[in-house]
Amino acid sequence: PWGKPTKGKRTRKNKSTDKYIVRSRHQRRK
Structure with missing residues (x-):
């Protein structure tokens, strides 16, 4: 909901x- x-x-x-x-969301995906 941020982007x-x-x-x-x-x-x-x-x-x-x-x-x-956004950084936290990207790390979780990895």
């Missing part, structure tokens, strides 16, 4: 955590 364009407006303020969240 979505529709919800991007709300997470726009959490751009710093966006990178951390």
Whole structure:
């Protein structure tokens, strides 16, 4: 729900955590 364009407006303020969240999701996939 972080990399979505529709919800991007709300997470726009959490751009710093966006990178951390995306990284965690990528590591879990591995």
